[in-house]
Amino acid sequence: MADDANSVAEASGAGMPQLDFSTFPNQIFWLIVSLGAIYYILSRTALPRIAAVLAERSGTITNDIAAAEELKLKAVAAEDAYKKALADARAEAQKIATETKAEIQADLNDAIAKADAEIAARSSESEAHINEIRESALSSVAEVAKDTAAEIVATLGGKADSAAVAKAVDARLKGGAY
Amino acid sequence: MANEEKAEGGFEIHPFDQFEVKNLFNDGPVAWYSITNVTLWMALAVVCVFLLLVMSTKGRAIIPTRGQSIAELAYGFVYKMVVDVAGKDAVKFFPYIMTLFMFIVLANFLGLIPMSFTTTSHFAVTVVLALAVFITVTVVGFARNGAGFLSLFWVASAPLPLRPVLAIIEVISYFVRPVSHSIRLAGNIMAGHAVIKVFAGFAASAVIAPVAILGITAFYALEVLVAFIQAYVFTILTCVYLKDALHPHH
Numbered sequence: 001m002a003d004d005a006n007s008v009a010e011a012s013g014a015g016m017p018q019l020d021f022s023t024f025p026n027q028i029f030w031l032i033v034s035l036g037a038i039y040y041i042l043s044r045t046a047l048p049r050i051a052a053v054l055a056e057r058s059g060t061i062t063n064d065i066a067a068a069e070e071l072k073l074k075a076v077a078a079e080d081a082y083k084k085a086l087a088d089a090r091a092e093a094q095k096i097a098t099e100t101k102a103e104i105q106a107d108l109n110d111a112i113a114k115a116d117a118e119i120a121a122r123s124s125e126s127e128a129h130i131n132e133i134r135e136s137a138l139s140s141v142a143e144v145a146k147d148t149a150a151e152i153v154a155t156l157g158g159k160a161d162s163a164a165v166a167k168a169v170d171a172r173l174k175g176g177a178y
Numbered sequence: 179m180a181n182e183e184k185a186e187g188g189f190e191i192h193p194f195d196q197f198e199v200k201n202l203f204n205d206g207p208v209a210w211y212s213i214t215n216v217t218l219w220m221a222l223a224v225v226c227v228f229l230l231l232v233m234s235t236k237g238r239a240i241i242p243t244r245g246q247s248i249a250e251l252a253y254g255f256v257y258k259m260v261v262d263v264a265g266k267d268a269v270k271f272f273p274y275i276m277t278l279f280m281f282i283v284l285a286n287f288l289g290l291i292p293m294s295f296t297t298t299s300h301f302a303v304t305v306v307l308a309l310a311v312f313i314t315v316t317v318v319g320f321a322r323n324g325a326g327f328l329s330l331f332w333v334a335s336a337p338l339p340l341r342p343v344l345a346i347i348e349v350i351s352y353f354v355r356p357v358s359h360s361i362r363l364a365g366n367i368m369a370g371h372a373v374i375k376v377f378a379g380f381a382a383s384a385v386i387a388p389v390a391i392l393g394i395t396a397f398y399a400l401e402v403l404v405a406f407i408q409a410y411v412f413t414i415l416t417c418v419y420l421k422d423a424l425h426p427h428h
Contacts, residue, residue, distance in 0.1 A: 016194055016197070017194060017197040017198045017199060017300075018197060018299070018300050018301050018302075018364065018368065019301075020199070022207065022208060023199035023208045023214075023216075023302070024302040025209075025210035026199060026208045026209065026210050026211075026212055026214055026216060026217075027199065027216050027297070027300055027302040027303055028210075028302055028303075028306050029210045029211065030214070030216050030217045030220050031216075031220065031297070031302075031303050031306055031307075032306070033220075034220040034221070034223060034224050034281065035277055035278075035281060037224045038223075038224055038227050038277045038280055038281055039273060039274065039277045041224070041227055041228055041231070041232060042227070042231065042273050042276055042277055042280070043273040045231075045232050046227075046231035046232050046235065046249070047231075047253065047272070047273055047276065049232075049235050049238065050231070050235055050249055050250055050253045051253075052238070053235065053238050053239070053240075053242075053246070053250070054250060054253070054254075056238075056240065057240050060240055
C-alpha cells in the first residue's frame with residue numbers, strides 16, 4: 001500500500017492531484033466565475049424564456065381544449081335538434097296516417113251502408129216478386145186441379161157439375177193435401 | 179495494485195494523471211488567475227449551458243424542436259424537483275439550484291469525453307459547491323425562522339429524555355452534510371475515471387486487452403449513469419437541505 005502511494009506520488013508528482021492545495025485558488029476562482037456566468041445566463045435569459053414558452057403552451061392547450069369543448073356542445077345541440085326534427089316528422093306522419101285511415105274507414109262505412117241498403121231493397125223486392133209468383137202458382141195449381149178434376153169426372157162418364165167439382169177441389173186443397 | 183502489475187508486466191498505469199491541474203499556455207506554477215485546463219472545461223460547461231438552454235430555445239416554439247425539448251425537460255425536471263421536495267416557497271431558489279444542476283451534469287458529461295478534464299472530480303470544486311449550499315441553507319434558515327431554526331435539532335416528536343441525545347446527533351449530522359455532500363460527488367466521479375484509466379493501462383498487453391477493453395466499455399456505461407445520478411443526487415440533497423431551512427419543524 002505504501003509502495004502504491006509512492007508510485008502514484010512519483011507518477012503525478014505530489015500524490016493525488018485532488019490534494020494538491022496549490023491549485024485550489026485557481027479552481028475555486030474559475031468555479032465561481034463559471035457559476036456566476038451560468039447563473040447570469042439562466043436567470044437573465046434561459047429560465048424566463050423557457051417559463052414563458054411553457055406558460056404559453058399550456059395556455060394554448062387550455063384554449064384549444066375549451067374550444068373543443070364548445071364545439072362538442074354545439075355538435076350535441078345539433079344532434080338534439082336533428083333528433084327533435086326527426087321525432088316531429090315521425091309524429092306528423094303518424095297523424096297523417098291516422099287521419100287518412102279514419103277518412104278511408106268513414107268512406108268505407110258509407111259505401112258498406114249504401115250497399116247494405118241496396119241489398120236490402122233488392123232482396124225485399126225479390127221476396128215480393130217470389131211471393132207474387134208463388135201466389136199465382138197456387139192459384140194456377142187450383143185452376144189446373146179443378147180443370148183436371150172436371151176432365152177426369154167427364155171422362156169417367158159422370159156429369160160434371162163444375163161448381164161441385166170446384167168446391168170439392170177447394171176443400172181438398174184447404175185440407176192440406178200437400 | 180497498480181504497482182504490483184507494474185512490477186509483474188511492466189504496465190504504465192497512472193490513473194491520477196488525468197486529474198492534474200495544468201497551465202494551458204505555459205509550464206509555470208498554477209496561480210489563482212492562471213488559465214488552466216480547469217478554466218477550459220468550466221468554460222466549455224458554460225458554453226454548453228448557453229447552447230442548451232439559450233440557443234436551442236431561440237425559436238420559442240409552441241411545438242418544440244429537439245433542442246428546445248431538451249431545455250424544457252431540464253427545466254421541468256429541476257423545477258418539479260424543487261417544488262416537490264422543498265415546497266412551493268422554494269421556487270425563488272430555483273435559478274440557483276438549476277445553476278448547480280446544469281454545472282454538475284455538464285461538467286460530469288464533458289468529463290466523459292476521452293482526454294478531457296473532469297472539474298467535478300476535484301474536492302476543491304465540490305467542497306465549494308457543497309459549502310455554498312450549506313451556507314445558503316444556514317443563512318436562509320436563520321433569516322426565515324430566527325432562533326426557530328434551531329428546532330430542526332430539537333426533535334419534538336421524540337420522548338423528552340431522548341431529545342438532548344438526538345439534538346447532539348442532529349447537530350453533528352447537520353455539520354457533516356457539506357462533507358458528505360461534496361465527497362460523494364467528487365469521490366464517485368474520481369473513482370470511476372481512475373478505474374477506467376486502470377483498465378486502459380492493462381490494455382497494453384495483447385493477452386489482457388480484450389478483457390480490459392470490455393472492462394472500459396462496461397465502466398464507461400456505468401460512468402454515464404453515475405454522471406447523471408450524481409448530479410441528480412447533489413441537486414435533490416440541496417432541495418432537501420433547503421426544505422429544512424424553509425420548514426425546520428419536523
